[in-house]
Amino acid sequence: MTRIESLGLAAFIVLTNSALAFANEKEEPFRPEAGMFPPIEQAHAYRGELVFVDHANRRGSLRVEGTGKFYRNDPHPFALLPYGMVRYHDAPADLRDIPLGTVLHAHGFLPPDPKTSAVPVLPPANKDKDAGHYRGTGIFPAENHILLLEDEPSHCKRNGLVWHLESVHVKAHSGTILASRQPRTGGKTKVEPETMTFDAATRIWRGRESIRVSDLINENVWPASGQKALNNQAVLLGITWKPAPGDGLSGAFTRFHLSDIWLDDTSIEHASYFQTEKHNSFIRSRWMPAWVDSISYGKFGQAIVTLTLFGGMDTTLYDDFKKGVGGQINGAENTLKHTAGHYGPGHMASGGTITAVNKSSERVPLGSSGIQIDFETDLVIEAIRPGRVIRIRPGNWPKMQIPREEYLFNNRPKDRFPTPDIFPKY
Amino acid sequence: MKLNFARVVATLHLIVFILPSHVRSEEKPFRPEPGKFPPIEKAHAYRGELTFVDHANRRGSIRIDGNGRFRFTRPSPFALLPYGIVKYHGAPSDLRDIPLGTVMHVKAFLPPDPKTSSVPVLPSDNRLKRDGYAGTGVAPAENHVYLLEDEPSHCKRLGLVWKIQEVELKDNAGIIVAHRMSKSGNGDAHKETFSIDAATRFWRGREQLHISDLTDKNVLTENGIESLKDGVVFLGITWKPTPGGVFKRFHLRDIWLDKLAMERATHLQNETHKKFIMGRWMPGWVDKVEYGKFGQAKITVSLFGGMDDSLYADFKQGQKAMLAASENTLKHWAGGTAGTAQVASQGIVLDVSKPNKTVPLGSSGIQITLKTDLVTEGFRTGKVIRIRPESWPLLEVPREEYINHKRDGIEKRFPTPDIFPKY
Numbered sequence: 001m002t003r004i005e006s007l008g009l010a011a012f013i014v015l016t017n018s019a020l021a022f023a024n025e026k027e028e029p030f031r032p033e034a035g036m037f038p039p040i041e042q043a044h045a046y047r048g049e050l051v052f053v054d055h056a057n058r059r060g061s062l063r064v065e066g067t068g069k070f071y072r073n074d075p076h077p078f079a080l081l082p083y084g085m086v087r088y089h090d091a092p093a094d095l096r097d098i099p100l101g102t103v104l105h106a107h108g109f110l111p112p113d114p115k116t117s118a119v120p121v122l123p124p125a126n127k128d129k130d131a132g133h134y135r136g137t138g139i140f141p142a143e144n145h146i147l148l149l150e151d152e153p154s155h156c157k158r159n160g161l162v163w164h165l166e167s168v169h170v171k172a173h174s175g176t177i178l179a180s181r182q183p184r185t186g187g188k189t190k191v192e193p194e195t196m197t198f199d200a201a202t203r204i205w206r207g208r209e210s211i212r213v214s215d216l217i218n219e220n221v222w223p224a225s226g227q228k229a230l231n232n233q234a235v236l237l238g239i240t241w242k243p244a245p246g247d248g249l250s251g252a253f254t255r256f257h258l259s260d261i262w263l264d265d266t267s268i269e270h271a272s273y274f275q276t277e278k279h280n281s282f283i284r285s286r287w288m289p290a291w292v293d294s295i296s297y298g299k300f301g302q303a304i305v306t307l308t309l310f311g312g313m314d315t316t317l318y319d320d321f322k323k324g325v326g327g328q329i330n331g332a333e334n335t336l337k338h339t340a341g342h343y344g345p346g347h348m349a350s351g352g353t354i355t356a357v358n359k360s361s362e363r364v365p366l367g368s369s370g371i372q373i374d375f376e377t378d379l380v381i382e383a384i385r386p387g388r389v390i391r392i393r394p395g396n397w398p399k400m401q402i403p404r405e406e407y408l409f410n411n412r413p414k415d416r417f418p419t420p421d422i423f424p425k426y
Numbered sequence: 427m428k429l430n431f432a433r434v435v436a437t438l439h440l441i442v443f444i445l446p447s448h449v450r451s452e453e454k455p456f457r458p459e460p461g462k463f464p465p466i467e468k469a470h471a472y473r474g475e476l477t478f479v480d481h482a483n484r485r486g487s488i489r490i491d492g493n494g495r496f497r498f499t500r501p502s503p504f505a506l507l508p509y510g511i512v513k514y515h516g517a518p519s520d521l522r523d524i525p526l527g528t529v530m531h532v533k534a535f536l537p538p539d540p541k542t543s544s545v546p547v548l549p550s551d552n553r554l555k556r557d558g559y560a561g562t563g564v565a566p567a568e569n570h571v572y573l574l575e576d577e578p579s580h581c582k583r584l585g586l587v588w589k590i591q592e593v594e595l596k597d598n599a600g601i602i603v604a605h606r607m608s609k610s611g612n613g614d615a616h617k618e619t620f621s622i623d624a625a626t627r628f629w630r631g632r633e634q635l636h637i638s639d640l641t642d643k644n645v646l647t648e649n650g651i652e653s654l655k656d657g658v659v660f661l662g663i664t665w666k667p668t669p670g671g672v673f674k675r676f677h678l679r680d681i682w683l684d685k686l687a688m689e690r691a692t693h694l695q696n697e698t699h700k701k702f703i704m705g706r707w708m709p710g711w712v713d714k715v716e717y718g719k720f721g722q723a724k725i726t727v728s729l730f731g732g733m734d735d736s737l738y739a740d741f742k743q744g745q746k747a748m749l750a751a752s753e754n755t756l757k758h759w760a761g762g763t764a765g766t767a768q769v770a771s772q773g774i775v776l777d778v779s780k781p782n783k784t785v786p787l788g789s790s791g792i793q794i795t796l797k798t799d800l801v802t803e804g805f806r807t808g809k810v811i812r813i814r815p816e817s818w819p820l821l822e823v824p825r826e827e828y829i830n831h832k833r834d835g836i837e838k839r840f841p842t843p844d845i846f847p848k849y
Binding site: 051054073075096099199201210211212242244274280282398402404409415422 | 477478479480481482489495497498499500501522523525526527598623624625627629632633634635636666667668669670690693694695697698701702705765819820821822823824825826830833834837838844845847849
């Protein structure tokens with residue numbers, strides 16, 4: 001190849017890449033449609049630190065990582081879509097389970113219905129704006145309605161990734177780790193390694209053991225002081241953020257902190273087990289969320305309601321929905337709050353029987369379980385309409401009373417549709 | 427005659443027991459005075475489930491146990507006093523460290539200044555009122571918290587332990603009946619029944635076990651689950667809805683089976699909090715200011731209490747330090763582009779005095795005198811400050827934890843109770 005040909009090829013590659021990048025940047029943000037689970041490929045992906053939680057309304061704030069100085073970023077409000085999924089320690093979770101400070105990966109969309117958004121509605125192009133004050137670009141995306149919110153171990157497990165520890169630098173039980181996120185199956189990709197801090201409060205998990213930095217030093221695995229190569233040891237990391245030296249004008253823009261290091265498969269499976277069990281118990285008491293696909297009306301309030309169960313739960317929960325099993329169905333809101341639950345959701349819910357359970361054999365979008373239920377009831381009420389969110393309980397789940405903040409009583413609009421007023425403006 | 431004598435004795439006993447409890451419930455609620463650490467004996471004590479946290483403003487909500495149907499109880503807003511102490515796993519902590527759902531013990535007062543309260547101000551006798559099925563005292567006016575501590579911290583502070591009496595398991599769930607008593611075994615024992623399930627974590631030394639291990643004789647002693655009975659443990663208590671007609675039953679998230687396990691949990695929390703305070707600086711308040719000329723002054727401050735001793739030990743005579751104005755929320759002030767340190771005043775620690783008498787809970791008892799040539803409006807007697815010895819790293823504080831002198835309004839200095847929903 002001549003020099004001119006080489007230059008031509010290089011220019012072509014640059015132009016192609018630039019054009020693609022430009023096309024991506026200019027891509028119209030995606031707004032989910034009612035009654036359809038949106039494709040995750042259309043979501044805007046970002047990550048940030050969980051700084052505020054209003055779990056009863058399934059919303060909170062993230063300090064989103066942008067191109068500037070992380071500590072300067074205002075907490076950015078988000079709301080979970082009704083079918084939005086939270087994952088923690090590679091298991092299903094509720095927002096209340098995630099410790100403040102945890103760095104989470106988010107896949108978000110524009111609000112499906114801006115009029116009833118529980119968080120501020122922003123201009124669609126907001127993610128491309130420089131927020132100023134050294135905060136950089138991308139910290140206030142309009143895509144603040146979340147389909148998937150997952151911590152680092154969940155993100156790695158879902159995508160078949162692990163962290164390779166390259167080296168550790170220790171001083172007084174604190175220090176830094178240099179690591180890169182790589183495919184679990186091998187074949188090292190070219191990823192810029194990331195420097196993260198750890199300290200004496202970092203929890204290290206080995207099998208069923210909870211150990212700490214001092215234990216690794218005592219075992220001569222890590223040095224008491226100085227640097228040691230860790231030869232790409234494969235681990236999973238729990239990532240948080242706390243102010244680090246050098247965050248200021250002359251230092252690192254963003255340096256994350258390690259809350260946990262899982263050294264082996266047993267240790268993360270152990271953590272995952274506890275979180276799964278916790279969430280199973282939670283869903284059994286709050287009932288499985290779903291939405292109504294269609295209704296076949298009979299006479300005198302009788303109807304067969306076809307609904308799709310939301311996704312992301314443990315399979316043992318879905319297995320409890322069986323043909324012929326009795327159950328209850330109750331109206332809910334986009335926040336997944338039960339309606340009229342003062343005497344317990346079981347008091348107001350419509351009883352009936354599951355008459356069919358259909359499992360999709362095709363690939364289902366995230367947010368959906370792919371399981372459709374036909375539920376026959378003789379008390380079809382206003383809350384059970386196509387497109388509406390409901391909660392359903394198979395008969396073998398215990399009847400529980402739920403706490404006051406998790407149900408609606410007088411169904412006041414401000415309780416049904418919480419406004420963004422709770423979020424401070426900086 | 428014997429019968430009559432017995433009746434008289436029984437009646438006297440009743441009077442003796444009922445009178446003090448009546449006196450307690452009728453006791454005048456206590457309002458802390460500015461510049462004085464209140465006596466904990468005057469605090470109203472209650473416990474409840476942490477249901478909401480606004481850590482940046484040091485406030486949140488608790489579902490208070492009113493001895494009624496717990497799930498009916500609406501979350502009751504609370505604010506930490508500037509010198510209010512939070513303890514978790516037996517160590518100092520920040521509100522952000524406490525998982526939602528944790529059952530906390532509370533010692534609280536009326537708002538020191540109702541006009542600037544960041545939580546609703548309620549009638550001072552509210553703790554005597556019954557709120558339907560929720561029970562009595564579920565929304566006390568004493569919502570300014572002096573001490574907020576989880577169960578292990580409460581037990582450690584008072585020298586208490588839990589002793590397991592019964593364990594009933596079925597399908598990886600069940601109940602535990604336990605007694606809380608003094609370590610010596612003396613004193614009144616408090617008996618309680620808790621639920622446990624497959625998500626309950628059992629800590630033994632360095633190990634984290636799950637409930638199925640309790641029935642595995644290779645994991646516990648050869649007696650398996652029986653070996654837990656009469657065992658002295660610490661309990662991490664939460665709440666979740668209980669099936670059946672149970673009005674209130676707390677749930678066990680953690681059981682520390684031995685001293686080492688508890689100590690390791692305490693150590694991790696202590697290290698977390700030490701780093702936190704080094705990043706946010708030690709809170710205190712100004713006792714007095716001796717003004718010099720041209721902005722120079724000697725400022726004497728009292729450091730707030732409840733921190734690890736190693737943090738206080740970092741304040742040494744003759745060393746440099748930085749002093750920053752703060753608010754009752756303990757928020758910093760910031761301006762310009764370089765963050766909170768830019769608006770702080772530098773100086774030299776002239777004196778560090780430690781008292782040799784008992785100090786009230788919110789105080790460390792340590793007074794620091796700092797000489798600075800930049801005395802600002804934020805350093806007035808009674809005002810809350812943050813102070814950093816030179817040996818602590820100079821870190822940036824995240825956006826929600828400081829007040830920007832240009833961009834933030836009065837509502838950031840004095841957050842209103844509007845954030846809390848009304849049920």
